[in-house]
Amino acid sequence: MTDGPLIVQSDKTLLLEVDHPMAGEARAAIAPFAELERSPEHVHTYRLTPLGLWNARAAGHDAEQVVDALVRFSRYTVPHALLVDVADTMDRYGRLQLAKHPVHGLVLIALDRAVLEEILRQKKITPMLGDRVDADTVLVHPSERGRLKQALLKVGWPAEDLAGYVDGEAHAIELDNSEWALRDYQQQAVDSFWAGGSGVVVLPCGAGKTLVGAAAMARAQATTLILVTNTVSGRQWKRELLARTSLTEEEIGEYSGEKKEIRPVTIATYQVMTTRRKGEYRHLELFDSRDWGLIVYDEVHLLPAPIFRLTADLQSRRRLGLTATLVREDGREGDVFSLIGPKRFDAPWKDIENQGWIAPAECSEVRVTLTDAERMTYATAEPEDKYKIAATVRTKLPVIEAIINRHPDDQVLVIGAYLDQLEEIGHHLGDIPIIQGSTTNKERERLYDSFRSGETRVLVVSKVANFSIDLPEAAVAIQISGTFGSRQEEAQRLGRVLRPKHDKRQAHFYTVVSRDTLDSEYAAHRQRFLAELGYAYTIVDADDLLRPL
Numbered sequence: 001m002t003d004g005p006l007i008v009q010s011d012k013t014l015l016l017e018v019d020h021p022m023a024g025e026a027r028a029a030i031a032p033f034a035e036l037e038r039s040p041e042h043v044h045t046y047r048l049t050p051l052g053l054w055n056a057r058a059a060g061h062d063a064e065q066v067v068d069a070l071v072r073f074s075r076y077t078v079p080h081a082l083l084v085d086v087a088d089t090m091d092r093y094g095r096l097q098l099a100k101h102p103v104h105g106l107v108l109i110a111l112d113r114a115v116l117e118e119i120l121r122q123k124k125i126t127p128m129l130g131d132r133v134d135a136d137t138v139l140v141h142p143s144e145r146g147r148l149k150q151a152l153l154k155v156g157w158p159a160e161d162l163a164g165y166v167d168g169e170a171h172a173i174e175l176d177n178s179e180w181a182l183r184d185y186q187q188q189a190v191d192s193f194w195a196g197g198s199g200v201v202v203l204p205c206g207a208g209k210t211l212v213g214a215a216a217m218a219r220a221q222a223t224t225l226i227l228v229t230n231t232v233s234g235r236q237w238k239r240e241l242l243a244r245t246s247l248t249e250e251e252i253g254e255y256s257g258e259k260k261e262i263r264p265v266t267i268a269t270y271q272v273m274t275t276r277r278k279g280e281y282r283h284l285e286l287f288d289s290r291d292w293g294l295i296v297y298d299e300v301h302l303l304p305a306p307i308f309r310l311t312a313d314l315q316s317r318r319r320l321g322l323t324a325t326l327v328r329e330d331g332r333e334g335d336v337f338s339l340i341g342p343k344r345f346d347a348p349w350k351d352i353e354n355q356g357w358i359a360p361a362e363c364s365e366v367r368v369t370l371t372d373a374e375r376m377t378y379a380t381a382e383p384e385d386k387y388k389i390a391a392t393v394r395t396k397l398p399v400i401e402a403i404i405n406r407h408p409d410d411q412v413l414v415i416g417a418y419l420d421q422l423e424e425i426g427h428h429l430g431d432i433p434i435i436q437g438s439t440t441n442k443e444r445e446r447l448y449d450s451f452r453s454g455e456t457r458v459l460v461v462s463k464v465a466n467f468s469i470d471l472p473e474a475a476v477a478i479q480i481s482g483t484f485g486s487r488q489e490e491a492q493r494l495g496r497v498l499r500p501k502h503d504k505r506q507a508h509f510y511t512v513v514s515r516d517t518l519d520s521e522y523a524a525h526r527q528r529f530l531a532e533l534g535y536a537y538t539i540v541d542a543d544d545l546l547r548p549l
Contacts, residue, residue: 002074002075003075004020004022004026004072004074005017005022005023005073005075006026006070006073006075007074008070008074008076008078009079010081010082012047012048012049012082012085013037013045013046013047013048014030014034014046014047014048014070015043015045016044016045016046017042017043018041018042018043018044019042022073026069026073027044029069029072029073030046030069030070030073031346031348032059032061033048033053033055033056033061033066033069034046034047034052035048035049036348036532037532038528038532040534040536048082048086050089050092050156051333051334051337053066053086053089053090053093054089054090054092054093054153054342055342056090057090057093058093058160058199059192059342059343060195062090063087063090066090067083067087070082070083070086071083092156092158093158093160094111094158094160095110095111095112095115095157096108096109096111096115096119096152096157096158096160097109097159097160097161097162098140098145098149098159098160098161098162098163099162099163100162100163100164101133101137104133105139105142106139106140106141106145107133107137107138107140108129108137108138108140108148108159109136109137110136111136113135116136116138118157119152119155119157120138122155125151125152128140128144128147128148129144129148142316145161145163146311146312146313146314146315146339147312149161149315149338149339150312150334150335150338150339152338153334153337153338158337158338161198163315164197165197165198165317166291166293166316166317167222167293168220168222168223168292168294168318169222169223169290169291169292169293170222170223170293171221171222171223171224171251171265171293172221172246173217173220173245173246173247173265174246175214175215175218175244175245176244176245177244180244183357185203185207185345185347185352185355185357186203186211186212186215187215188345189212189344189345189347190216190219192344192345193212193216193320193345194219195344196341196344197341198319198340198341199320199340199341199342199344200300200321200322200326200336200340200341200342200343200344201320201321201322201323201343201344201345202326202343202345202346202347203352204324204347204349204353204358204495204498205324205491205494205495205496205498206357206359206495206498206499206500207352207357207358208357209322209324210236210237210240210241211240211244212322213226213237213296213298213320213322214240214241214245216296216320217241217245217265218245220318221293222292222293222294223265223290223291223292223293223294224264224266224294224295225266225268225286225290225292225294225295225296226265226266226268226295226296227269227295227296227298227307228267228268228269228270229269229270229271229298229299230269230271231254231256231257231258231269231441232441232445232448232464233269233298234254234267234268234269235445236470237267238252238267241265247265250263251263251264251265252264252265252266253265253266253267254266254267255267255269255272255283255286256271256272257271258441262286262290266286266290268286270302270303270304273306273307274304274307281306284306284310287313293317293318294318294319295314295318295319295320296320297311297319297320297321298322299322300321300322300326300336300340301323301324301326301328301336303321303336308332308339311339311340312339315339319339319340320340321340324491324492325488325491325529326343328488348534349535350534356500356504357500358498358499358500359497359498359499359500359501359504359505359506360506360507361494361497361498361506361507361508361509361535362506362507362509362538363494363527363530363536363537364511364538364539364540365510365511365537365538366399366403366510366511366512366513366541366542366545367513367514367515367520367539367540367542368393368395368396368399368513368515368542369515370514370515370516371395374389374393374395374514375516378390378514386517386518387518387519387522388418388481390514390519391417391418391421391480391482391519392420392421392481393514395514395542396480396512396514397424397425397428399512399542399546400425400428400429400478400480400512401428401429402545403476403478403510403512404429404476404478407508410457410475410508411451411457411471411473411474411476412457412458412459412475412476412478413459413461413471413474413476413477413478413497414432414459414460414461414480415461415462415463415477415478415480415493416462416480416481416482417462417463417482417483418481419462422436422460422462425480426460429460432458432459432460433447433450434460434462435448435461435462436461436462437462437464439464448471451471451474452471454473463482470499471496471499472500472501473499474497474499475506475507476497476507476509477507477508477510478510478512479509479510479511479512480512481519482522482526488529489526490526490527490529490530491529493509494530494535497509511523511526512542
């Protein structure tokens with residue numbers, strides 16, 4: 001027994017004592033292979049998972065390094081069975097390799113013939129494979145490269161993809177960084193991505209993911225397709241690329257509901273790419289319209305199923321996924337791993353905050369007590385209507401107003417999911433402007449610019465503002481309703497206020513919830529992800545806000 005900061009348990013959880021003098025060193029050692037699950041004040045919980053261990057293998061870490069880190073920092077003797085399991089799990093990665101054969105093209109090579117025999121008997125895998133070249137090598141049709149990786153991951157034999165990438169059509173792109181420089185973690189993210197060829201970079205909202213994308217483009221020196229969540233986000237990308245790189249207006253195209261430009265750098269929305277006409281995805285041919293050298297997936301945790309399917313065909317292109325959280329409510333993290341690539345870089349939110357690159361944030365849950373009439377309406381409602389009724393009660397209106405009045409010098413975002421509720425709030429607050437799905441892109445840009453300039457202090461927004469909206473001076477966010485228990489939405493909404501402020505002030509994130517309803521149950525689930533990142537919620541009673549003690 002030593003005085004290490006880590007307790008390694010046989011159920012594959014790792015407990016890290018935050019206040020221990022060696023905690024920082026231990027965290028850095030286990031971060032490449034252990035998934036952070038919870039990070040409240042004093043003890044952080046990590047978990048060892050096959051996907052996490054395979055991510056580590058893909059990034060160049062071996063079982064010996066993992067075992068050494070666990071043994072070196074553990075306070076107690078590490079369970080022997082766990083160490084054996086770690087070694088066995090990591091050893092499964094790469095026993096099958098996808099490679100380019102000089103004569104036969106794409107092949108699957110087995111470093112362990114028994115594994116090859118096993119997967120050749122899998123009914124879902126054999127149709128993707130061709131003839132046997134020799135005892136350890138099987139032909140693979142190039143179009144099946146992605147689907148085969150997906151299938152092999154699901155049966156527990158993740159293949160190492162060594163088949164390489166095409167360079168794509170060359171296009172000169174330089175970073176114009178005479179007045180700025182990549183931050184250390186941004187440079188590390190780009191280097192890690194480029195060394196691996198494809199994969200995902202995880203950075204908190206406001207930490208400069210766009211700059212990582214721009215630097216990757218400058219590395220690739222090739223035509224680039226950038227996929228984004230919406231048109232406003234796409235135009236932000238364009239502004240950043242024009243300001244930070246050598247690219248000109250003529251070199252950057254917008255492919256959205258409004259424009260269909262295909263240029264050396266083309267920015268397309270997921271929405272237009274997944275629009276169906278007569279059952280067909282007409283715009284997916286954009287993927288084949290040029291010889292792309294790099295494809296960037298912004299907010300990769302939101303990747304829709306049709307884009308996953310197309311990405312399976314794009315395995316010879318370099319692919320960069322950018323996200324603040326790899327949490328997917330549909331559990332498809334394995335598809336991100338196999339089709340976009342493994343996680344290449346992950347920076348903890350609190351580390352970036354401590355370096356001063358994102359604003360410190362105070363999170364509060366304000367609990368509202370329903371009136372007797374509202375309680376009765378909720379109690380007698382159909383199950384499918386209960387959440388909306390609880391989330392949109394009129395009792396929240398004076399609370400929202402009180403929070404806004406509490407921060408008279410701050411710019412405030414009021415964020416919700418239900419349009420009738422947003423309109424009611426806008427009217428209650430004195431005709432505050434509202435941005436929702438039906439707001440034209442031109443009007444959205446006008447309102448965002450007005451907010452950025454300080455002309456508009458309070459903005460009411462629907463879930464269209466969850467993602468990729470750059471509002472640096474927004475210091476207060478008030479969440480009034482959401483997409484049920486979505487943890488990723490909670491993280492994105494906090495992200496709206498994390499851009500560092502010019503005067504270094506703190507950000508405030510309020511969630512207004514109805515007590516004793518589904519609203520408070522979903523709020524607890526939504527907050528879990530942020531609590532895991534180290535953000536503690538303070539519980540505030542609405543009456544204390546309305547009538548300060």
